[in-house]
Amino acid sequence: MDSLMNDLKEFKVIESYGREDIAMVYLAESKDGALIEFVESVQPPIPREKKWVLIVSTMDGCPVGCMMCDAGGYYRRKLSKEEILSQILYLTGKRFGNDVPVEKFKIQFARVGEPALNDAVLDVLEELPSVLKAPGLMPSISTVAPIGRDSWFQRLLEIKNRLYVGQFQMQFSIHSTDVEQRNKIIPVKKWDFEQIASYGERFVSEGDRKVTLNFALAQENVADADVIIKHFNPEKFLIKITPVNPTYRSVENGLNSDVDDNGLVLKHRVFVEKLRENGYEVIISVGELEENKIGSNCGQYVQRHLTAQRKLDGAYLFVNAKGE
Numbered sequence: 001m002d003s004l005m006n007d008l009k010e011f012k013v014i015e016s017y018g019r020e021d022i023a024m025v026y027l028a029e030s031k032d033g034a035l036i037e038f039v040e041s042v043q044p045p046i047p048r049e050k051k052w053v054l055i056v057s058t059m060d061g062c063p064v065g066c067m068m069c070d071a072g073g074y075y076r077r078k079l080s081k082e083e084i085l086s087q088i089l090y091l092t093g094k095r096f097g098n099d100v101p102v103e104k105f106k107i108q109f110a111r112v113g114e115p116a117l118n119d120a121v122l123d124v125l126e127e128l129p130s131v132l133k134a135p136g137l138m139p140s141i142s143t144v145a146p147i148g149r150d151s152w153f154q155r156l157l158e159i160k161n162r163l164y165v166g167q168f169q170m171q172f173s174i175h176s177t178d179v180e181q182r183n184k185i186i187p188v189k190k191w192d193f194e195q196i197a198s199y200g201e202r203f204v205s206e207g208d209r210k211v212t213l214n215f216a217l218a219q220e221n222v223a224d225a226d227v228i229i230k231h232f233n234p235e236k237f238l239i240k241i242t243p244v245n246p247t248y249r250s251v252e253n254g255l256n257s258d259v260d261d262n263g264l265v266l267k268h269r270v271f272v273e274k275l276r277e278n279g280y281e282v283i284i285s286v287g288e289l290e291e292n293k294i295g296s297n298c299g300q301y302v303q304r305h306l307t308a309q310r311k312l313d314g315a316y317l318f319v320n321a322k323g324e
Contacts, residue, residue: 011086017318023291030083034060037111038087051104056087058121059113067185068216068250070304071112081120100134108140116143116152125159140169145191157203170203171212172196178222193231200236210238218244218255219267225274238281245297248304293317
């Protein structure tokens with residue numbers, strides 16, 4: 001704990017963007033010179049004491065380079081346990097201190113970096129219950145499931161069973177049911193659907209939340225319900241469909257969101273209908289549209305925007321205003 005407190009003294013927030021009543025993006029510098037982005041958000045009209053979401057980074061940059069994500073063009077290193085905890089404790093300290101009386105307090109390890117490539121993420125999960133008094137704490141891991149990390153996933157399972165039964169959200173980023181297209185969207189070696197299904201069957205015990213299969217669904221993506229039905233048990237898995245948010249990478253790669261601002265799926269309606277007919281829970285998740293302007297949505301990365309020569313229309317507008 002002493003090393004963590006020393007690290008907190010060296011953790012300096014140098015900029016922030018957004019709206020306190022929706023979402024704030026923070027840019028901090030660690031004692032080792034890493035520029036770290038992290039986010040807090042609420043869901044109007046739900047008060048912060050009812051639901052509060054933190055989205056923290058696990059790396060300085062990201063080595064994966066998904067087609068829709070602005071954080072993937074640069075990678076320096078993995079963040080330490082202290083650097084990850086510093087993001088969390090900065091926000092809890094700002095709002096509540098170490099006693100967080102929030103009914104649903106979600107911490108997503110999903111801002112910048114692939115969490116399964118960093119062992120320090122597991123160390124943070126081990127330590128959080130002793131650092132914070134937070135009965136509503138629900139960690140959330142979102143991963144592309146990189147290969148060669150079986151021991152990491154096994155340890156995650158053991159931590160969940162020991163500390164977070166019924167209060168853990170596990171999510172695999174899928175995006176396409178076509179193997180070749182999925183490899184293009186997520187250009188790293190990763191588990192196939194059989195391996196994800198096998199892990200999910202072991203991960204979900206009595207009282208646990210279902211494992212989420214996430215599609216950031218573009219009109220150009222292949223989404224075949226039969227592939228999901230073949231591999232994934234609806235008793236253990238649910239499907240979450242999100243828009244492709246406005247990012248530099250999605251524009252460069254010609255990805256057009258198949259989810260409109262009202263949460264309607266356009267081209268892939270039959271995909272959703274067939275999954276529901278076969279017993280799957282399907283969540284269409286559209287956040288506050290204002291978050292696109294703030295730059296707090298999934299796939300957005302304010303550092304990419306700050307260095308861009310030609311600015312993106314309709315996104316990162318709060319960052320523009322701050323810099324003018």
